[in-house]
Amino acid sequence: MSLVLIDKPQPHTSVVTLNRPERLNAMSMELVIALNDAFEQVAEDNDTRVCILTGAGRGFCSGLDLKQVGGVPNIEGLQLGPIAQKSMRYYSRLILTMRRMRQPIIAAVNGAAYGGGMCLSLAAEMRIAGQSAEFNATGIVNGLTSTELAASWLLPRLIGAAHSNDLLLTGRRIGADEAYRLGLVSRVLPDDELFAEALRIAERMCEFSPYGLAMTKDILWVNLETASLESAIEIEDRNQLMLGFTENLQEAIRAFDEGRQPVYTDEPRRLMFGGGTRD
Numbered sequence: 030m031s032l033v034l035i036d037k038p039q040p041h042t043s044v045v046t047l048n049r050p051e052r053l054n055a056m057s058m059e060l061v062i063a064l065n066d067a068f069e070q071v072a073e074d075n076d077t078r079v080c081i082l083t084g085a086g087r088g089f090c091s092g093l094d095l096k097q098v099g100g101v102p103n104i105e106g107l108q109l110g111p112i113a114q115k116s117m118r119y120y121s122r123l124i125l126t127m128r129r130m131r132q133p134i135i136a137a138v139n140g141a142a143y144g145g146g147m148c149l150s151l152a153a154e155m156r157i158a159g160q161s162a163e164f165n166a167t168g169i170v171n172g173l174t175s176t177e178l179a180a181s182w183l184l185p186r187l188i189g190a191a192h193s194n195d196l197l198l199t200g201r202r203i204g205a206d207e208a209y210r211l212g213l214v215s216r217v218l219p220d221d222e223l224f225a226e227a228l229r230i231a232e233r234m235c236e237f238s239p240y241g242l243a244m245t246k247d248i249l250w251v252n253l254e255t256a257s258l259e260s261a262i263e264i265e266d267r268n269q270l271m272l273g274f275t276e277n278l279q280e281a282i283r284a285f286d287e288g289r290q291p292v293y294t295d296e297p298r299r300l301m302f303g304g305g306t307r308d
Contacts (some may be wrong), residue, residue, distance in 0.1 A: 050086025051103040058099030079231040092144025131243040148178035159220035170200040237295040
């Protein structure tokens with residue numbers, strides 16, 4: 030049975046499902062390798078505009094599997110230090126793979142999102158939670174550190190340093206309602222409505238320009254790392270100009286005048302210079 034499933038239940042939407050429900054989708058080495066492969070497969074699917082990440086069964090992802098960690102591939106001839114570093118990078122590269130995907134990711138968090146599972150949700154552009162969702166930084170509880178899989182970078186940017194420090198230093202568990210209050214998730218749904226809501230959000234997003242959607246994701250991330258307001262505006266200006274060179278805005282105007290929904294193709298804008306094209 031596949032540890033990670035990829036499905037396309039509606040046009041332009043890929044669903045990536047962690048599929049170890051008997052272990053609350055805990056992260057074994059085999060699972061994280063399969064998950065990275067799945068993200069890369071979705072990233073290369075030109076028809077997919079939005080990705081949904083969720084977990085099978087009662088949990089989203091309960092973090093590292095302490096009983097069935099699994100073996101590190103291709104370690105022949107290596108000593109302990111390089112083996113340990115290679116092992117960690119199989120886990121941490123997931124965050125960079127998610128960032129580099131052009132498709133926005135919606136994390137539909139059902140049940141436990143502990144440790145690395147919480148970190149996976151942080152790397153998504155959107156998080157929505159079922160009423161059963163529960164988040165915590167497990168590393169500190171298990172004698173390690175809570176600063177893993179970019180949590181110390183992502184979490185303060187999402188909910189601020191005060192709340193982030195509280196969660197990462199105490200390892201306390203918070204439910205869906207508190208996660209919503211802190212700004213960790215943007216919506217809370219009854220568990221049986223969570224996936225349908227994720228599909229509705231994705232469907233709405235897929236009505237927009239695929240290029241515009243991808244470029245919005247890109248600049249949202251870029252400006253998390255931009256220290257200057259002026260620099261942030263400069264990159265936004267260039268981003269907007271790139272979309273302005275398509276036919277999309279003209280299509281939006283036509284659709285508004287004709288009382289219909291626009292259909293965005295991202296085709297180059299016609300008659301860019303008024304009376305015709307410039308040689």
